[in-house]
Every structure is written in C-alpha cells, then in structure tokens.
Amino acid sequence: MTQRMPSDIVDCKVVLLGKECGGKTSLVERFLYDRFNGTAYQNTIGAAFGAKKMQVNGRWVTLGIWDTAGSEKYQAMSRIYYRGARAAIVCYDVADVKSFEKARFWVNELQDAEEHCKIYLCGTKLDLVLDEGKQRAVDYHDCVDYGTEIGATVFETSSKTNHNVLALFQRIADEYVPDHDMPTNDMNSSDIDLNSANISENKKNCCFT
Template sequence: MAFQSYSYVFKYIIVGDSAVGKSCLLLQFTDKRFKSTHDLTIGVEFGSRTVEVGDKSVKLQIWDTAGQESFRSITRSYYRGSIGALLVYDITQRQSFENLQKWMEEMKENAHSRMTIILVGNKTDLESERQVSYEEGQAFAKDNGLVFFETSAKCAYNVDKAFLSVTKDIYFNLERGEYDIHKESIGIKPGNTIPTSISTGLSNGKTKKKKKNCC
C-alpha cells in the first residue's frame, strides 16, 4: 500500500444551520463529487484530505457537525481542539443567515481563541432563489473580522478556495511561531505517514435520515 507523508495535521469544524450544505461542501472538497439527495447528519461526520501549502504537505481533518438544536451539545465538544472553522449559511434561506450571530457567540464561548473562521454563503447555483445578497454576507464578515466566500457545493464553485484559505492563514501563522503545536487542544499536530487510502474521503458510522436539497 502506498504511503503519504505530511508535515502537519490541521483540525477543522464546519458549523451552521441544518440543510445549508455542510456535508455537501465536505464531500465536494474531499471526494470531488456531489449528491443531490444527501443524508441528514446525525451527530458528526468526518472527512480528510492532504493539501500542499508552501513547500509543506498538510493533512486536513474536518468534522461536519449537525445543525439541529438537539445535537448542539455534541457540536460544542468539537469546537475544542479545532484550529479552523467554516461557518456556513444558505443564500436561499434568510433564517440561516440571521442565525449566524448565534453561531458566532457559541464559537467564542467554546473554541480556541486563535481559531481561524471563514464565512461561507453556500448554494450560489440557486441564484434565482437568493434571499441573502452578497453584500449582506460581506458586511457580516467585515463586522466580525472574517474572510468571506460564496460557494456552490453542487458546481464546486469556490469550495477548494474556502478550505485552502483557512489552511494558508493557519500555516503562515504557524510559520511565524504563533501556535504551540505541542498543545493538543489547539488543533494542530506534527505530521506522520499514513496510507494514501485514508488521506481522502469520508468515513462515518452514524445512523442517518434522508434529507434533500442540501447542496
């Protein structure tokens, strides 16, 4: 079996309301594919991918969390130990945008103070159904000191850019000595070698229910 080396492991979390497309973003980033009918996440899903940043290989371990209130206690436990986060809303569902402040407050209460957060407005392929303008998303990001991307998990638009933007920010902060990677709780670990077959794709043993339109 082929082996792949990497210099660092960065741990990420994806948060936001249910059905905004968190699982679809993860699937597109790790497997380069899209499912029009996707399972509703029950608890937490996991995916990983190894990417190149500068002259280093970095393995990204990504937790996709359930957006339902009943799973919020599980989600909160995954904030700890994550160095990066994608905060996702659906541009066709205004309520998911209005709930962003609640998610921000929860992250501030539970996450590491140096976590890098990127705001993602998903489902740009449904432009005719848009309820949240690009300018509104941009303004929220500016007010909260976040980088902002609009994406489409269905069309793969800006998906890699969003994930890699987080990675580059963290990597350059790491190179400047701003993190102590010997602290497990920070969400960064020194690298190792792993089988290539585990470096990409989704692994998930959770029970699921069917949910449509979550691209």
C-alpha cells in the same frame, strides 16, 4: 519520476457549523471526493470526519474536517467537536435567511469558547440563485460587512458546480501553515473516509447544493 512529498506536515482541525440542510455535507463531499449528489445525503448525527492533505509553499497541511450535525437536538453535541478547532467554516444557505441567523449564533459560540479559532463564513447553494432563479435571501454585501466586523473571510460556494469550494479550503491551509512551524505527523492517510465516523438517518425534504 515519482514526486517526492515534503516531509513537513502540520495538522489543522477544521469544523463545519450551521443550520440543518445548510449544505455542509455537500461542501465536504465535494472537497474530499469531488462528488455531488443533491438528493441522497443523510442527516448527520454527532459529526462525520474526513481529512485531506494540501500543499502550501512546499509544505503539507492535513486538514482534519469535522462535519457537525445541524439539527437543534444535536446542538450540544456539536460543541464537543469544535473544541480545539483552529478553523471553523460557518455555513449558511444564501436562499435561507434563517440559516444566516443560525450562522450568527455559531459565530458567537466560537468567539466565546474558541478564541484562537479562525472563522470563515460560507454562503452555500449559490447555484440556486444564479442558475435556478431562486430568490436570494442573504445579501452578499451584508455578509461582507458582518465578516469585517468579526474578522472573518466570506466565501460564496456551490457544491453542485464546484464554485469556490477548493478556494475556501486552500485559503484555510494557506493562512494556517505560516503560524505553525513545528511539523506533526499524527495523521498517516491523506484521505480518511468521511462516513467512518458518521452515524446517520434518512434526510427528508432537504435540498443540498
């Protein structure tokens, strides 16, 4: 018997922000397509878009995900894509302290420009410190303290092992749906090709996890 899908659908715009090579694209690729490629990703120019439906208490929420460029030269362009976002995943590499400093920058940007956007701090590439012996540069407890200060939930993820990836996006859906009771049906597809809205260039000397 074919399972009947709930008729109620709400849409939630999600933006990913963070330093270049901070693991944003790997995170989205793992969530949307359950795949990981540590060497073949390309630099995002502007933003790439993808979407996926998730079920929450008998309803469906479509997460429309914007993966923004992390390069400094596209910083102004990223501001275009986070306008109207209701959730922001601010990524940092747990083995790169500079990426956490950049995460703080994006948090300040969001707080100034998008007061209704809920922030999720996401430490990426956890497998580098757990499995590959790379030194951790960003202390987890410091991140939790910072998250408490700004009202953000903290997740540490690995796109390589799929650790905590689904949990992060499920939390976003779970927290968004109860506050939005009016269904919208602007998105007709449960999955939209992430590459369809993306212009890219070759990535050099960049490790994605």
